[in-house]
Amino acid sequence: MDVATAPFLTIPNLPPSVLIVIVPFLVIAGVLTTTRLYTTIRYCLALPRHTSATDKSAKAKPPPPVPYTIPILGHAISFLAPRPGKFWANLFRSHPRATGSCTLLLGGRNIYILFSPSAVQALFKTRGPARDGFNLQIVEKGLGIDCKEGLRFFGIGEGPDHTGITPAQQLENIDHNYLLGKKSVNELTAEFVRVLRDQVTSKLKGEGGEGKEKDDALYAWLQDMMFNASTTAFMGSRILEVYPNLREDFFNFDRVMLTMFFGIPKWLSPKAYNVREKTLGGLIEWQQQMQEECKSNPADPDGDVDWEPVYGSRANRARQRYYASRGLNTRTRAGIDLGFLFGLSSNAIPAAGWMLMHILDPEGDQSLLSRVMEELERARRDDGTLDIPTLIGLPLLHSVLHEVLRLYVDVLVTRELEEDLKLPLDDGKRQVLLKKNAVVMAPSWLGHRDEALWVDPPCHQFCAERFLKTDPETGKSVFSTSGTNGKFFPFGGGKSMCPGRVFGKQEILASVALVLLAFEFEPLGFVDEQRKSKNEFPGLRKSYSGSGIMAMDGDMRVKIKSRK
Numbered sequence: 001m002d003v004a005t006a007p008f009l010t011i012p013n014l015p016p017s018v019l020i021v022i023v024p025f026l027v028i029a030g031v032l033t034t035t036r037l038y039t040t041i042r043y044c045l046a047l048p049r050h051t052s053a054t055d056k057s058a059k060a061k062p063p064p065p066v067p068y069t070i071p072i073l074g075h076a077i078s079f080l081a082p083r084p085g086k087f088w089a090n091l092f093r094s095h096p097r098a099t100g101s102c103t104l105l106l107g108g109r110n111i112y113i114l115f116s117p118s119a120v121q122a123l124f125k126t127r128g129p130a131r132d133g134f135n136l137q138i139v140e141k142g143l144g145i146d147c148k149e150g151l152r153f154f155g156i157g158e159g160p161d162h163t164g165i166t167p168a169q170q171l172e173n174i175d176h177n178y179l180l181g182k183k184s185v186n187e188l189t190a191e192f193v194r195v196l197r198d199q200v201t202s203k204l205k206g207e208g209g210e211g212k213e214k215d216d217a218l219y220a221w222l223q224d225m226m227f228n229a230s231t232t233a234f235m236g237s238r239i240l241e242v243y244p245n246l247r248e249d250f251f252n253f254d255r256v257m258l259t260m261f262f263g264i265p266k267w268l269s270p271k272a273y274n275v276r277e278k279t280l281g282g283l284i285e286w287q288q289q290m291q292e293e294c295k296s297n298p299a300d301p302d303g304d305v306d307w308e309p310v311y312g313s314r315a316n317r318a319r320q321r322y323y324a325s326r327g328l329n330t331r332t333r334a335g336i337d338l339g340f341l342f343g344l345s346s347n348a349i350p351a352a353g354w355m356l357m358h359i360l361d362p363e364g365d366q367s368l369l370s371r372v373m374e375e376l377e378r379a380r381r382d383d384g385t386l387d388i389p390t391l392i393g394l395p396l397l398h399s400v401l402h403e404v405l406r407l408y409v410d411v412l413v414t415r416e417l418e419e420d421l422k423l424p425l426d427d428g429k430r431q432v433l434l435k436k437n438a439v440v441m442a443p444s445w446l447g448h449r450d451e452a453l454w455v456d457p458p459c460h461q462f463c464a465e466r467f468l469k470t471d472p473e474t475g476k477s478v479f480s481t482s483g484t485n486g487k488f489f490p491f492g493g494g495k496s497m498c499p500g501r502v503f504g505k506q507e508i509l510a511s512v513a514l515v516l517l518a519f520e521f522e523p524l525g526f527v528d529e530q531r532k533s534k535n536e537f538p539g540l541r542k543s544y545s546g547s548g549i550m551a552m553d554g555d556m557r558v559k560i561k562s563r564k
């Protein structure tokens, strides 16, 4: 047979060195092509059932599996691209939104993704789905805690103790009583405001008190004060005395936490693991000293003292007692505290930063600052302190906060299913079936930035008044989130919803109020992360999907002076 007419038969005649290269290449190309072809055919067959017109009799099916090319890894590589929103933008170039859901393969595991508001709303209302596996992954991979200790902390799979309640219920009770209870939240906010006022006062003395003015980067300036105040209010004042570099180390850890959570190995990202070890080292030292100072008996969270220097708030004292009752070692305690600091600081501080940045934006609505100041004056008491109940009822300020949460929260609200679950799509006309043992995610990006839902002005634009409505009876502007169920969920939803949401909102609003009432800011332009001048308002820093409140990739230079 002629070589030209039988090309495949010529391969064995190639030199071995060439074959070593070509054969694996052909095998890999074959596997990739077959995988793509198979998953595409499977998708094309499944899709019509999810996009066709109403057919109530039709059996609910699992979300359509989006095609991929690499077996096992599936969509993981593109999902892990550190560009907020990019994965979703690419997905919806080919996948129709009308499906309300889809299935992705992420690192060997099928994950259901929900973006139908009715389905997301129904998921949050269902009591069964939990997030135990997800929580365990955070403590193990993100915080570096030993698996057995992680299981012991959450008490996963454990029954009730001698008091008749399970460890999981004890944790729920701690959140419920000391983080969400009105009395405790008010005490926490009062302590936060007290420390922040001290910080603001000392800045006033240092920065504008004697008619001086100071140039600074607005967000960096705010971050410093807010971190000190929230850490002191929650964890006590001894922590920053024993570990003065905590803020710096914490924000370095904050940048790399998801790298470890998503399983990027140490040899690929040694810096991330080193930063975590350094921060844990400092917290272990603090834990050891505090255990000694309180003789391993943190002040009673139900006693008369609402705050004390060693372990701070009632909420933290209750948590420390829980650690002891579970027999957790000091490293685990430090790791869990690091996780809690993450909840406390990683979201509220950037949210306050974005708020201030938009309110002061020289290229934004020029009337916004004066309208906000007019509202804030209503919350200022005669002695200069803040009236928190009035503050949290200010409609424009609340609308600005929620617009910031809409634009900048990027969370993957995750649940694991113990049973099959049917959820309604488009108000119940169709249903989707989620199979038992699966993981389901509701990415906030898809609801918060859906162009069809947030139309006027378009979803990518900041609009201070987006959450304001006119009350038909009084004609006044009122804050409202009505009609946003399943589309807007910055704090997650259902029984696992963020337990820090009430304190978090008060913390953000109080910070913005205290700072704006104490100082005048003259914007001098924007800078990038290396503090070099740039022309535009800060954008989103590169980060993985699910980073919480997204960080900004720059700052605003401002001239700061105290208000008369």
Ligand code: HEM
Residues within 6 Å of the ligand: 131, 135, 179, 340, 343, 344, 345, 347, 348, 351, 409, 411, 413, 414, 490, 491, 492, 493, 494, 496, 497, 498, 499, 500, 501, 503, 504, 505, 549
């Ligand atoms: C703007 C501020 C905040 C945002 C956007 C936010 C968002 C979230 C979200 C989306 C979740 C997951 C909820 C779910 O799965 O349904 C969560 C969980 C959590 N948050 Fe927040 N949070 C904020 C502030 C805070 C604060 C100030 C604290 C502490 C005082 C806190 C403590 C926690 C904790 C401990 C969890 C885990 C709860 C669990 O595992 O059941 N958060 N947060």
